[in-house]
Every structure is written in C-alpha cells, then in structure tokens.
Amino acid sequence: MNILVCISQVPDTTTRVAVGPDGKSINSAGVKFILNPYDEFAIEEGLRLKEQHGGTVTTVTVGPDTAKDVLRTALAMGSDTAVLVKDESRSDSFVVASAIAELATDISPDVIIFGRQSIDFDSFVLPSMVAELISWPSITMVSSLSINGLDVTAERDIEGGREQVMSSLPCVVSAQKGLNEPRYPKLPDIMKAKSKPITERTASSVAPRVETLDMQLPDNRRLNRVFGDSDADLDQVVRLLHEEAKVI
C-alpha cells in the first residue's frame, strides 16, 4: 500500500499573533514554527498502515524551504520519502490543494492522509478539496479506521455522536485527535533524518480563488468585573447574569 501523508508547518500554539507589515498576514518575526499537531496523527496512521499492509509512506508539505523542518520530523518518525512542493505564498487552500492533487496524480498513492485541520488557517477544507479534484471519496474527522483489501470502514466525529462510513481505495482520510497515539521519534532516527534526501518540486501555477483583504486582531474587550466568594457576591453575580447580561 502506498501512502501519501500531507502535513503543514504552523506557528506554535503559544504564539502571540501580531499583524505583519502587509496588513494581511502575521508578523513571523520571532515566531516558532512547529509540525501541525493534527498531522502527527496523520503520520502515525500512515506508518501503522504501512506496518500492516507493507508499501511506502511519502510525506509532502507545500511551503517555503524552511518547511523542510516538518518533513525531517516525518522522516524521523519513519516516513520513507519526503517531498517539498516549493511555494512561498501558499495564497489560498485551492492553490495548495491543486499542488497536492497534482503530486497525487503523479505518484498514484492508495490512500492520502491529512490531519483534520491545520491550526493556522483552521479551514478544514484540504482533504475534501483534494479528493474532489482527483475524483476520490474522502472521510474527514476520522477517529477509527480499518482497511481490508480495497474496503475502507471508519468512524467520523459528528455533532453529538459518530457516523459509521464505508468507502473504498483509493481514498482520502483526515485524522481526528484520538485516532492513534503518535510515536516520538528516537534520537538516532532524528540524526539520520537530517541527512535523508528531500525531493523538491514545483506545482503548475493556478490562480487563487480567495483573496485576503486584511488581517485584524479580535476585539476581546470584556467587562472584567471581579467578585469574591461571599454570599452577597454570588447573589450579585447571579443577579447580573439575569438582569444585566440577560443570559439566564
């Protein structure tokens, strides 16, 4: 089974976001970049499928040269090969999805695995978009997955429960937290990954379909009224929730 795992590099979750000089993107000065947390589940699932079914795991990211760091993490975890699709701008989801779809068409994997969302743009769109571009079925937000021959069965998280679904290979899957427990790469593997080759390629140029007009920081001003724990204070809080905020 040939497995393509798609990962991304994102600002660390503790990053304090500031707007960059273009007014449309973050100021990346001093920002620490990490492997998108959900992509750890995607890489792990790819490795487990390889362990069960044989084959190879190829990991791809679309981004600038510095995104090679996350490919090295995937190599250290056990990915066989790594591909960087060079794109400085990653202007919108469609551009990234098209680049991945083009790679998938070239290398014909049996399954493509994503993390459920990348925590920078949080749009949840790549798995379904790539699948539609290459006319494959897809299963998003997968919390359990099993593949037998060409048959794929999975559970996906929906509001208030889980959906049981069936599909067939080739297929796109996106990993929910809890699908597996990602392994930690061992130090010798981290060292070895540093010298493994990373294939670089460029994607055919497509026009972005979404334009960013501006980036703003949210207005999170709050009432910030602080109370103690006396009976009178609790009476007051409940009265305010009832009469001032009118939420109860």
Place this chain on the structure above:
Amino acid sequence: MSILVVLEPQGDGLKRSSYEALTAARSIASGAAIHGIVFNATESQLSAAGAYGLATCMVVAGSEISSKQRFVAAAIAEAAASCSASTVIFSANAFGKDVAPRVAVRMNAGLLADCTELSGTAAQPLAVRPVYAGKAKLGVKSTTPSTVLTLRPNVFTAKADAASTVAAQAFAPTVDATMRSTVVTGVSKNEGSLEVSEADMVVSGGRGLKGPENFHLVENLAKSLGAAVGASRAVVDAGWRPHREQVGQTGKTVSPTLYVAVGISGAVQHLAGMSSSKIIVAVNKDKDAPIFSVADYGIVGDAFEILPRLTSRIGAITGRG
C-alpha cells in the same frame, strides 16, 4: 442571481444553524432570491423556515443520494446551477465542512470557510473568518464569479420575520452512478449529553477540580443552566473526560451565549476555543489566572465552595436542578 442555502432537517423543523444561515443570507440578499436545498425533509419540517426568508426549497428525496457524500456535493452544485445561485451557504458543522469544499471545486468557486461575519452582496459576499484559533481574523472575498461560504454555528443570530409559505419542489439531480463515494452506514449518538459545539450555554471544568470524581459539581451547575459540559485539554489528556468535550485549539471551538470556566487557568490554547463566547464567567482561586482577563464576570475563590452555592442560586431562577 440568487443565493442557495444548504439546509439540514432536525426534529419538527430545521437545525438552528440552518435558520442562522438563512438569516445571514437575507442580510446580503438585497432583492436576490433565497433558495434552499434539503435532503430528506418533509414539507412540515420546512414550514417554519418561511419566516427566516426561505421562499423556495428544492427537496431531494431518498437515502440513495443523501447517504453518499460525493452525490450530495454533486446534487448541491447542480441545484446551484439550476437556480443560477452565485452564492452557496452552508453551516460550518461536520456536514458543511465535509461537503462544501467539494461543492466549491465543482462550481470553480472560492470557498470562504468558517465565517463569523458576513457583508457585501449576493454577487460578492465579503466575510471575516478567524484564523490562528481566533487570535486574528481575516477579511476575505472570492476572486471567482461564484462563492461558497460556511458559517460558524452559534455566531449569526437567527431572526424570524412574519411567517410565510415555503414552496417545496422535488429536485431529482442527475446521478452519475459510476462515481465512487463514501457511504454513511450508521450513526451512534453520545449518551444523554448535550453537544458542546452546538449548545447555547457551556460549563467547562479544568484541573482545578482536582479529579474526575469532582466533576459532578460542574455537571450540576450545567444542569441548573441547561448547559453542555466542556473540559480543558489538561483534564481530557488526564483521562478524566472524553475528548468530545474538549474546548480549545485541539478540541472544539465554541461560541455559546454563556461560557462558564471552572478551575481553568486560561492557557492561550483554551482561550482560542472559547473567546468568541458572548458572556464569559470564570471561577478560579488564583486571582491572577489569565482566564480572568477574558471574563465578563470573575469569581475568585474555591470552586468546591462556590459551585454548589452558585448552582442553587441559578436553579432558583431557572427552575432546574
């Protein structure tokens, strides 16, 4: 030119997020017709939607199409073409997030995902969407003739006007039976708990509760409000609560009317998941906890002392608990 809203039936009517999507559609319609498309709904389920601006609705019958995700996407794109819709609106729930990207590809349309503000026109909607887990927001528009949008649930308030009739029309899309699709074979519901991302009120507990055995204090407060129970990442990782209750950057993003954080210090990842709540109450014994900086009403003290007293006071007003 028109707007097509993708509707989801639930109970006697539609999901609240469908009414929210219709209200949002009306806000940019300025004369453009608002059409709906729904799978497997009865006319009576559609009747309340008239008050939210739905004039005509295409109804696709039978599970043959609705259980297959790629057929659903193809049917919606075909419906959009049949009513010359330049804008298609979904809720950004599990269904919308799954299907909307496919519809956007089929329509060669830009996709504005998980929007929290909407303006502009039916021909050129302008949207605002949170990024970096709500630490920033982007103003976005599509550069294509048509646009697909998904709207974050609970953010757009559903507003009803005078009731009016909905003209339901059976819609039978062209089916390409050779298309391989994922098929839904069953659904299992979580036992008896309200879904945290859909709830109007959420009470979340964190490490300050000291152990899973103390979560009944949070559950009782939630019961007195009719709220869903949420949890911080720390207590989910510790195995005290299931992952489906986790609020934050690696859990669920919630925007309830009231969010109560109990024993949660307010790590930036948690704040990302709940800071768009309308009213925030925090209970924490550390007066310097970051959660107080995003709270409207903060109570400094011991959660074990405070929660039962808060619960009985709230229960006296709501008549619950």
